[in-house]
Amino acid sequence: MISFSNITFIFRFLPAFLILFYVTPVKFRTWTLLLGSLIFYVVGSIDSVGNLNMFPALLGAVVVNYLFARAVRSVEGKKKKALLALIVIFDAATLVTFKLLGQFVDGSLIPIGISFYTFKMISFQADSYNGKIDSKPLFKDVAAYFCMFPQVVSGPIMRYSDYSDNLELIPGASKSSKEEIFANIEDGLKYFIVGLAMKVLLADHYAMLWKEIGTIGYESISTPFAWIGAVTYSLQLFYDFWGYSLMSSGIAVMLGFPFVVNFDHPYSSASVSEFYRRWHATLGSWFRDYIYIPMGGSRVSAVRIVLNLLVVWLVTGFWHGVTLNFILWGLILFVIIMCERFVVFKLPGVLKAIVGRFNVLVLIPLTWVIFAISNAEMLLNYFKRLFPFFGAGIAVNNNDYIKNLGIYGGLLAVGLVLLIPHVFKFFENHRKNPLIMICLFVLFWFSVYSLTNSAGNPFMYFAF
Amino acid sequence: MNCFKTCPLVTGVVVFSIIISAVTFVAKGSIYADYSADFDPAEQPLFVVMIKGISNGVMPWQIFDKESVMAAKEDDIGDAAALLADVSGNDISGNDVSGNDSSPEEITFKEVTDDYFADALFIGDSRTVGLSEYCEGLDEQAMFYAKVSLSIHSVLENDFLKDEDGKKMTVEQALEKDEPYGKIYIMLGLNELGTGTTETFVAKYAEVLARIRELQPDAIIYIQSIMHVTENKSSNDKIFTNERINERNEALSHLANNVDIFYLDMNEAVDDENGNLLEELSTDDIHLKASSYERWHQYLLKHAIVKD
Numbered sequence: 001m002i003s004f005s006n007i008t009f010i011f012r013f014l015p016a017f018l019i020l021f022y023v024t025p026v027k028f029r030t031w032t033l034l035l036g037s038l039i040f041y042v043v044g045s046i047d048s049v050g051n052l053n054m055f056p057a058l059l060g061a062v063v064v065n066y067l068f069a070r071a072v073r074s075v076e077g078k079k080k081k082a083l084l085a086l087i088v089i090f091d092a093a094t095l096v097t098f099k100l101l102g103q104f105v106d107g108s109l110i111p112i113g114i115s116f117y118t119f120k121m122i123s124f125q126a127d128s129y130n131g132k133i134d135s136k137p138l139f140k141d142v143a144a145y146f147c148m149f150p151q152v153v154s155g156p157i158m159r160y161s162d163y164s165d166n167l168e169l170i171p172g173a174s175k176s177s178k179e180e181i182f183a184n185i186e187d188g189l190k191y192f193i194v195g196l197a198m199k200v201l202l203a204d205h206y207a208m209l210w211k212e213i214g215t216i217g218y219e220s221i222s223t224p225f226a227w228i229g230a231v232t233y234s235l236q237l238f239y240d241f242w243g244y245s246l247m248s249s250g251i252a253v254m255l256g257f258p259f260v261v262n263f264d265h266p267y268s269s270a271s272v273s274e275f276y277r278r279w280h281a282t283l284g285s286w287f288r289d290y291i292y293i294p295m296g297g298s299r300v301s302a303v304r305i306v307l308n309l310l311v312v313w314l315v316t317g318f319w320h321g322v323t324l325n326f327i328l329w330g331l332i333l334f335v336i337i338m339c340e341r342f343v344v345f346k347l348p349g350v351l352k353a354i355v356g357r358f359n360v361l362v363l364i365p366l367t368w369v370i371f372a373i374s375n376a377e378m379l380l381n382y383f384k385r386l387f388p389f390f391g392a393g394i395a396v397n398n399n400d401y402i403k404n405l406g407i408y409g410g411l412l413a414v415g416l417v418l419l420i421p422h423v424f425k426f427f428e429n430h431r432k433n434p435l436i437m438i439c440l441f442v443l444f445w446f447s448v449y450s451l452t453n454s455a456g457n458p459f460m461y462f463a464f
Numbered sequence: 465m466n467c468f469k470t471c472p473l474v475t476g477v478v479v480f481s482i483i484i485s486a487v488t489f490v491a492k493g494s495i496y497a498d499y500s501a502d503f504d505p506a507e508q509p510l511f512v513v514m515i516k517g518i519s520n521g522v523m524p525w526q527i528f529d530k531e532s533v534m535a536a537k538e539d540d541i542g543d544a545a546a547l548l549a550d551v552s553g554n555d556i557s558g559n560d561v562s563g564n565d566s567s568p569e570e571i572t573f574k575e576v577t578d579d580y581f582a583d584a585l586f587i588g589d590s591r592t593v594g595l596s597e598y599c600e601g602l603d604e605q606a607m608f609y610a611k612v613s614l615s616i617h618s619v620l621e622n623d624f625l626k627d628e629d630g631k632k633m634t635v636e637q638a639l640e641k642d643e644p645y646g647k648i649y650i651m652l653g654l655n656e657l658g659t660g661t662t663e664t665f666v667a668k669y670a671e672v673l674a675r676i677r678e679l680q681p682d683a684i685i686y687i688q689s690i691m692h693v694t695e696n697k698s699s700n701d702k703i704f705t706n707e708r709i710n711e712r713n714e715a716l717s718h719l720a721n722n723v724d725i726f727y728l729d730m731n732e733a734v735d736d737e738n739g740n741l742l743e744e745l746s747t748d749d750i751h752l753k754a755s756s757y758e759r760w761h762q763y764l765l766k767h768a769i770v771k772d
Binding site for chain 1: 467471472473474476477480507509516518519589591594597598599612613654747748750751753754755756757758
């Protein structure tokens with residue numbers, strides 16, 4: 001149940017939680033949110049790793065961070081700064097330790113969602129230190145913010161100021177009528193459905209094609225198929241994560257939180273630098289606000305800028321995974337962004353536009369291939385098939401892509417059309433239109449149908 | 465407050481959920497009886513039963529259709545009868561085995577070249593599909609009736625083939641009208657590893673063999689062993705274990721009469737020393753990588769029956 005695209009979550013947990021949340025008097029609602037989130041985390045942990053061994057890691061981090069934030073607020077000057085440094089180092093060290101344990105000792109040793117809740121904690125500490133958090137938050141507020149179930153597993157990394165904006169949680173502030181509450185739930189559901197369909201009907205099917213390519217073996221795919229594979233994996237990643245983010249933000253809207261934009265049509269960007277302001281935007285802005293700017297940002301010498309960006313991209317790579325391919329991925333993006341900053345952006349208009357689009361639409365999918373394949377030899381094999389200048393592959397079937405385009409071509413076309421911002425914006429602007437709502441209704445049940453058949457039947461995705 | 469005005473979508477979804485749950489409740493004893501047997505209400509909502517039925521072609525409105533309701537009930541009886549028949553069928557095939565005192569040394573496999581497969585047909589699941597796609601030598605010569613997820617239970621009835629007019633056609637129909645094949649290679653048994661028992665599986669296999677024999681009286685039939693999975697898969701899966709595959713292969717080997725039906729243990733070509741699929745031949749622990757199909761091909765070239 002740890003994922004939102006799960007029948008039990010959609011038809012049991014979510015409706016039950018929504019009813020309980022709004023039935024609870026405003027004074028106690030934060031507790032409902034916190035308890036509900038902990039139940040979600042506990043049940044999800046048991047479902048996915050089979051035990052609760054790592055649950056104390058979350059609880060411990062919550063308590064320590066709350067206490068430190070209080071301590072930081074109560075002192076001034078150098079002491080304050082030292083305390084902040086201490087808790088940030090503690091959070092970062094915890095994250096690094098668990099990531100290394102998860103990678104090199106045992107995968108189950110990494111607490112679910114640690115990458116995301118730790119980033120929330122660091123952002124909370126910095127915002128609290130900088131006085132961006134007005135009142136003295138109570139323990140229940142901070143704990144519910146860290147643990148809230150729409151975000152605890154994979155973000156988005158919402159800021160505390162957005163969290164505390166929720167009038168439904170503030171006694172005396174909430175004057176929402178029943179109609180307004182239901183309107184919120186209705187609006188949230190629309191985003192949830194679009195996200196669910198992206199995940200279930202698009203991403204999960206792209207995943208099947210990507211898996212198929214792995215089964216064949218990278219050394220044996222034709223060059224056209226290798227490029228289709230790069231596009232497929234790029235689309236899979238995008239719709240999986242964008243879909244997840246829409247579901248997460250949709251649920252948050254149902255609970256009265258503001259809609260958090262995590263993906264802002266990245267593939268329509270004019271450069272890679274812009275792409276990463278619009279892709280997983282809450283992560284990008286986190287890096288900007290809590291690493292890049294504290295190091296001096298762009299107001300320093302050119303050499304320092306290069307160094308700052310290098311640090312940001314190395315950390316980004318490491319954050320995604322501990323294996324070498326993620327570091328390589330981060331480094332290559334750093335190089336591309338450097339080239340853009342110092343060369344491409346200085347080119348005349350048309351040339352700048354062409355190179356920029358090329359970087360987004362061709363280089364980005366290639367970087368995702370590096371992101372996808374952690375084994376160095378296999379990665380090399382894949383690139384040899386993408387660029388077949390270094391000899392032919394082994395046992396290549398040159399018609400492999402025709403068969404697979406026959407099966408997946410339609411779905412890939414849908415995914416490509418959805419990259420155009422106007423399509424999604426049309427939905428957003430017309431989401432109260434009855435026709436759109438009928439489409440959403442159909443999409444919802446289509447997704448549920450697909451989900452049910454894959455969940456109860458492991459053979460749907462993995463028939464031999 | 466007017467729910468339908470304030471939140472039409474939420475209302476629609478809720479009302480529709482209630483309706484399909486109610487329909488499932490009514491139909492779970494009749495047309496959806498097959499799908500409600502192992503349903504656990506603590507795990508999933510009730511309408512999941514109906515969705516599973518629909519995905520198998522049982523539409524909810526069939527509840528108004530007396531014949532479908534009766535058919536569902538008869539199906540139950542039919543299944544039981546089939547099961548009984550399977551068991552006794554197994555006895556027959558069992559007899560075949562013991563009746564056939566052919567000792568292994570009677571089989572002399574010869575080494576042949578690719579033109580041996582010019583009148584050969586391959587029937588199988590995704591693994592045979594892979595063989596057709598990544599073994600040019602075979603694909604140029606032989607005919608392939610192979611499909612992902614094919615099992616011994618669906619092999620004859622599934623209409624995945626197309627005739628000249630583009631009309632759907634079953635393997636049974638194809639074998640009836642095709643020119644006689646010289647050799648028919650079969651590899652099936654992985655998809656159904658989780659269903660039935662070794663006895664029911666082998667009984668069905670025998671039945672399929674009999675039907676193929678009837679349609680293609682002169683072909684040499686090769687029963688290929690079910691290919692193993694890797695150690696990694698075998699030790700981490702409840703269903704797809706090499707232990708179970710071996711049990712079924714052992715039973716399959718007895719279906720050969722060594723006259724015109726032969727058993728080929730193709731696992732010899734792909735196994736490690738512990739009888740698991742070699743790790744380096746597969747990336748998903750179940751299928752051969754494209755570059756590994758050549759081993760299978762070579763094995764077949766070296767294990768051919770040549771009639772004098």
